[in-house]
Amino acid sequence: MRIIGVNISHDTSVSELVDGKILNLYEEERCVREKYYDPNKAILEKYRGLLTMERYNLGSDELIDSVAFASYDRREIAYHLSDDTDNMWKSEWVERFLKDIKATTLTIDRLNELAEKYEEFSYNIPKTNLDDDIINLLMNSHYSNNQPYHFDTNLHHEYHAWSAGYFAYEQDQVEDAMCVVWDGGGAQSYFDTHPGYQEIESIYKIEKGVPTLKHQVMSNYRVIDDLNYALPNQLSDCCQTEVETTEDIDGAEVVFTSRPSSGMMFSNMSQALGTDDHGRAAGKVMGMASYGRGESKEFNKFTISQKLELETFENSCKTIQRALDLDPTNKNIILSGGYSLNCTNNYKYLQRFPDVNFYVEPCCHDGGTAIGVALSAMYIIQQDEDYVSPSSNYVKRSVWT
Numbered sequence: 001m002r003i004i005g006v007n008i009s010h011d012t013s014v015s016e017l018v019d020g021k022i023l024n025l026y027e028e029e030r031c032v033r034e035k036y037y038d039p040n041k042a043i044l045e046k047y048r049g050l051l052t053m054e055r056y057n058l059g060s061d062e063l064i065d066s067v068a069f070a071s072y073d074r075r076e077i078a079y080h081l082s083d084d085t086d087n088m089w090k091s092e093w094v095e096r097f098l099k100d101i102k103a104t105t106l107t108i109d110r111l112n113e114l115a116e117k118y119e120e121f122s123y124n125i126p127k128t129n130l131d132d133d134i135i136n137l138l139m140n141s142h143y144s145n146n147q148p149y150h151f152d153t154n155l156h157h158e159y160h161a162w163s164a165g166y167f168a169y170e171q172d173q174v175e176d177a178m179c180v181v182w183d184g185g186g187a188q189s190y191f192d193t194h195p196g197y198q199e200i201e202s203i204y205k206i207e208k209g210v211p212t213l214k215h216q217v218m219s220n221y222r223v224i225d226d227l228n229y230a231l232p233n234q235l236s237d238c239c240q241t242e243v244e245t246t247e248d249i250d251g252a253e254v255v256f257t258s259r260p261s262s263g264m265m266f267s268n269m270s271q272a273l274g275t276d277d278h279g280r281a282a283g284k285v286m287g288m289a290s291y292g293r294g295e296s297k298e299f300n301k302f303t304i305s306q307k308l309e310l311e312t313f314e315n316s317c318k319t320i321q322r323a324l325d326l327d328p329t330n331k332n333i334i335l336s337g338g339y340s341l342n343c344t345n346n347y348k349y350l351q352r353f354p355d356v357n358f359y360v361e362p363c364c365h366d367g368g369t370a371i372g373v374a375l376s377a378m379y380i381i382q383q384d385e386d387y388v389s390p391s392s393n394y395v396k397r398s399v400w401t
Helices: 028-032 043-049 049-056 091-101 110-118 130-142 156-172 222-230 262-272 282-289 301-326 343-352 366-383
Strands: 001-006 013-018 022-027 064-072 078-079 121-124 149-152 178-184 198-207 210-219 246-248 252-259 332-336 357-360 395-397
Touching: 013 043, 013 049, 013 366, 022 028, 022 049, 022 366, 028 049, 043 130, 049 395, 064 130, 064 366, 078 222, 091 110, 091 222, 110 121, 130 149, 130 252, 156 198, 156 210, 156 332, 156 357, 156 366, 178 301, 210 301, 262 282, 262 301, 262 343, 282 301, 282 343, 301 332, 301 343, 343 357
Parallel strands: 001 064, 064 149, 149 395, 178 332, 210 252, 332 357
Antiparallel strands: 001 013, 013 022, 078 121, 178 198, 198 210, 246 252
């Protein structure tokens, strides 16, 4: 069985899986010579697809069972505030509105209630998204109409876990482990009921390379943060309120919150310090942190980065402890996702948890999800008795798209 895995988010990459073994992982930025490469329709049309596929002959239908796509999930929800009335400029109205919008988890039903209650507030969800456009363009550029493909917008963190489990199992023969996936924001796994909430921390039980979700934290911090700054006269403590609820969904504990993840804060700092306009260079901030001067009162990019690293370390330890509590007999912890590139904190976990065996996935950045999605697609094909090749597609998208 031969499967091509393609990550179409930033760190764009293509993997080649043959008979259960990853043969290659190619990164598109090395072909186009553009650091932090992030594809969009215009760029792909310019290059007529991915140069990686052309250079390494990965665009032929011959002997390919499926093409599998991964993304960080480009679906969007936009909040709108109209200043047609004078209410938005009154601190009393702002305070009342913020208390209302932060009183409970912003489900689709709750958003509809708020839109009906406040004439100044509305939201919209585009019917299409860039992920669909990119996939259609790549399939049309590189494959025939008969080539099956897999795409599930909801599984970004799971693809990290698939990749992490593969390396741990294949290289170290770790059959059972708990996997922590954390980054600056992943898929909006429950978009149809909780639009705007994206994965920030996930914990999987991995058995012989196969992940099962046990705990997940979903955050709508980014859309709430944009809404906060759109409002004038914020004189109330209600602006700092964090709403958090927990639900049991398909056997997993899912937390919906408005707080940011550690990865989000590093991305924010990356943008603030000018390392990258879109916050994709969080790794540079992690590198700067190692040059901080302890308790120095100076404010520069090194000390600020170090303060952030020290602040996030304790929260990270709580997440690792949560993973251990979910399976107290298991002392194997695998780390994946972009936040796992924080080498300084990774080293300190060994001191905080001396009895735990830590394994940091070698491809824990988004490029590794090309490996994870190929492995997931292979598993689906092997488990699905109704799967037909080569004319059927496995497509699971939101009802909004």
